[in-house]
Amino acid sequence: xxxxxxxxxxxxxxxxxxxxxxxxxxxxxxxxxxxxxxxxxxxxxxxxxxxxxxxxxxxxxxxxxxxxxxxxxxxxxxxxxxxxxxxxxxxxxxxxxxxxxxxxxxxxxxxxxxxxxxxxxxxxxxxxxxxxxxxxxxxxxxxxxxxxxxxxxxxxxxxxxxxxxxxxxxxxxxxxxxxxxxxxxxxxxxxxxxxxxxxxxxxxxxxxxxxxxxxxxxxxxxxxxxxxxxxxxxxxxxxxxxxxxxxxxxxxxx
Ligand SMILES: [Zn+2]
Numbered sequence: 001x002x003x004x005x006x007x008x009x010x011x012x013x014x015x016x017x018x019x020x021x022x023x024x025x026x027x028x029x030x031x032x033x034x035x036x037x038x039x040x041x042x043x044x045x046x047x048x049x050x051x052x053x054x055x056x057x058x059x060x061x062x063x064x065x066x067x068x069x070x071x072x073x074x075x076x077x078x079x080x081x082x083x084x085x086x087x088x089x090x091x092x093x094x095x096x097x098x099x100x101x102x103x104x105x106x107x108x109x110x111x112x113x114x115x116x117x118x119x120x121x122x123x124x125x126x127x128x129x130x131x132x133x134x135x136x137x138x139x140x141x142x143x144x145x146x147x148x149x150x151x152x153x154x155x156x157x158x159x160x161x162x163x164x165x166x167x168x169x170x171x172x173x174x175x176x177x178x179x180x181x182x183x184x185x186x187x188x189x190x191x192x193x194x195x196x197x198x199x200x201x202x203x204x205x206x207x208x209x210x211x212x213x214x215x216x217x218x219x220x221x222x223x224x225x226x227x228x229x230x231x232x233x234x235x236x237x238x239x240x241x242x243x244x245x246x247x248x249x250x251x252x253x254x
Pocket of ligand 1: 016019020
């Protein structure tokens with residue numbers, strides 16, 4: 001539970017599909033937005049193959065899902081949503097995608113980035129992690145470090161007014177025992193559920209309320225909180241924001 005009450009200033013969330021952020025970290029985002037944190041979402045795809053209806057084209061599906069994502073973000077108070085429009089179902093952790101993510105990092109200049117765990121292939125006995133999740137997570141991690149902070153890598157981005165930027169912390173979504181930092185989302189779990197419900201094309205008749213509460217309660221087990229989201233946090237001390245180097249270490253476990 002180290003640093004679980006750390007409050008960043010600028011947070012970027014990098015995800016593969018519309019609804020990934022709502023499943024993984026929306027409770028944390030809602031908590032941070034309430035604390036005045038600036039948040040930006042980067043969606044690598046627009047979920048264009050995520051509607052299994054032959055009457056709906058991929059282009060229409062993308063439009064529907066981008067609108068749902070914008071609505072879901074608004075539920076939490078997030079208005080900065082960027083769609084990279086990589087093809088859904090075909091995301092690869094290429095140098096090109098790394099560069100696109102470096103561009104966004106250098107533009108928004110987050111102190112904290114949230115992304116998936118590229119090492120998660122299985123979760124339990126009933127799920128194989130989506131290849132887009134793995135590829136996006138790998139591209140994100142590789143963009144965050146060391147690429148975004150290297151001034152002579154992707155130097156051509158300087159022509160867009162973008163210079164190197166190294167984030168301070170990376171919150172990697174933890175699916176199981178790998179979590180080291182647990183954010184108390186007891187006060188924001190209703191917002192998380194409401195944000196998920198904005199993805200109508202994905203929820204269909206399923207009410208996410210019970211499932212989300214069950215998963216968040218599992219994460220919180222034994223941690224003096226009712227509901228939690230779990231992360232593994234990487235901290236680059238040399239990129240610590242100047243004024244915060246002393247206060248962050250002395251915060252309690254909240
Ligand atoms: Zn997904």
